[in-house]
Amino acid sequence: MEKLSLRLRIFLFFSLIALGGTALSLAAIWVGYQRALSTDLQNGFLLAGILSAFGLVALSASIWLLFDENVAKPIEHLAADLRTRAHAGVDEALQTGSARYLGDLAPAAQAVSDALSQNALGSADRIANETARLAQEKAQLTALLTEIPMATLLIGTNDQIVLYDGQAADILAQVSAPRLGAMVTDYFEPGALMSAKRKMEKTGRDVEVTAETRTGQDLNATLKPLENGFMMIMEAPTVELAPDAARPLVFDFSLMSRKVPEATQDSALRDLVFCVFDTETTGLLPHKDEIVQIGALRVVNGRIIEAEQINQLVDPGRPIPPASTKVHHVTDAMVAGQPDIVTAGRAFHAFAKGAVIVAHNAPFDMAFLHRHKAEMQVAWDNPILDTVLLSAVLFGASQKHTLDALCDRLGITIPAHLRHSALGDAQATAEALVKMLPMLEARGLRTFGEVIAETRRHGRLLQDLN
The missing domain is CATH 3.30.450.20 (PAS domain)
Structure with a gap:
């Protein structure tokens, strides 16, 4: 079956609809004829019509499920994989297993991807050499300024x-x-x-x-x-x-000469500053648990500013359950003497000023901050982007959208010792955001408002915080 061409497979789908529909109609007519013999002609026609309708609906639904699972979804996944390689710099082999029934499409896509990768290698070498030279010049300039x-x-x-x-x-x-x-x-x-x-x-x-x-x-x-x-x-x-x-x-x-955007909704994605953050908590209930760590960094002009980050432990004012410590490795001894959520929250609010806040499953993390906003005396009114929803927009709602799944898809490695630390997860989310921005632009989603409108199509996944 896997050797059949895509055109033949689609022909077989339509043939199945035609033959199945004909068989169902004949069967319904026969049953209706038997009813007419035992009752009257009207009852026979009515039964035949009902059976034909239900049979055709069931047949269409079954064939649609087959088509969706073996043709539509694989094409959608293949298109998303190609976009990650074209716009996000991912250089891993295409996952062609799900596209095994698409004939030569998957091998052809892999061939194009391989050819592009080979062409990119030469460019990457030249860029790496130039980057090393610029880094050396920057180090010299930094050393010079340090002496002054x-x-x-x-x-x-x-x-x-x-x-x-x-x-x-x-x-x-x-x-x-x-x-x-x-x-x-x-x-x-x-x-x-x-x-x-x-x-x-x-x-x-x-x-x-x-x-x-x-x-x-x-x-x-x-x-x-x-x-x-x-x-x-x-x-x-x-x-x-x-x-x-x-x-x-x-x-x-x-x-130097970039204008400050007047309205975030109409601003190009590239013109926005993003503040990407993550939290670790005492538990999974925002209405009663507390934050124990905030990690955040900033993305400017589509690149992560490594020097601008927050890695702040927070005293939750209560013991941290051992089950939570097992996940994020934050202990009571580590948070002793650290700022409380009011002080840490105000510092993070200042850090995020003028930026779009980004998080993976943002409603969860933002709920902890909103609960203490009166004590902090701040308004959490920043625009919000959620990388769960961005993943759904780019890769389809049927895919997994955990942070690990998204990083695997984009070729991002999260070191084991940083996973489930606030700054480590914020770093991974920021890297995912940077790779997804050009993919969104390639889809024609160039402004913040356009992206938010598209994410609202996937509102069943997460609450819209905008």
């Missing part, structure tokens, strides 16, 4: 942070976690700083200013005009700079 006892920020035309060095990261962290794409006024009082900016733009010259952080610290700063924005160089006498310590240099120059 000044903190450097690069601000775009829209007042978003485009670059910060390690010294600047220390200063920003005293207010909240450093974030690319964040407004500089999230960290500094706008009064004197914006006044100095206007003077700099008017004169085209450097301007000295005393910049006050949101925590009340005064810093001597110099604003230097650039073509698209300005550089902010600060002295930080009260900050331990530790010049010999490893210092990150975090930047994304595409933010």
Whole structure:
């Protein structure tokens, strides 16, 4: 049977409908004829019609199930696998087992995939060499900036942070976690700083200013005009700079002239900042259990910003059940003296400011945060994306949509020691998101609103948090 061509198989489906329908109709007519002999002609015709209708419905349903299982679903799965290889960089063999009844389609798809992989190898080598060169140059630049006892920020035309060095990261962290794409006024009082900016733009010259952080610290700063924005160089006498310590240099120059989206619904996916997070808890009941760990990181311009992450243990204010500790390995001793959910939740809220929150099964994790929002005095009103629903959109609702299944599908490896840790699962979810973004765009889903509208078709899987 597996050697038959796809055209012949479809012909056999239609032949089965024709022959089966004919046989059922003849059988119904015969039974109706027997009824007519024992009663009257009207009863015979009525019985024959009823039997024919039920028989044809049953036959059609049975053949549809066969067609769906052996043709429609395999084609859908094969198409999804091809998209992962075309747009998500997956380089594993196609799972052609379910497509064994599709004739030459699966082998042909595998051949195309192999050819593309071979062509990609040469490009990958060239890109790897160029990436290594750029990484070396970045390391040299980072080392150079580290030797200078000044903190450097690069601000775009829209007042978003485009670059910060390690010294600047220390200063920003005293207010909240450093974030690319964040407004500089999230960290500094706008009064004197914006006044100095206007003077700099008017004169085209450097301007000295005393910049006050949101925590009340005064810093001597110099604003230097650039073509698209300005550089902010600060002295930080009260900050331990530790010049010999490893210092990150975090930047994304595409933010220099990018406009801040006015409406998230109409924003292109590539223009959005994502905050991907996961939690570990004392149990599976959001209305009574508590969070014991929050892991989060940010995705900007379609890439994970490794330097921007949260890995925070949380004191739940109660003993952690041994069964839960067995899963996430967080013990009572580990959370002793750690912040409570109010403090940790506020820090995460600041970290997620201006971003789309992303999680795998987001209603579960968000329920814990919403329960404490009054104590935190924050509003969890960020737009939400759920990777369970994105998986359903791209791979079909009939597939498994666990985090492990999604990572297997996308060629993502979760180290065993990181699975069921908040940051480890958040990292895996972020990697899945980054691979799915180009796949969504290839499907014609380019804006956040279009993606949400498509996920609502799978609303039976999860609650819509938007």
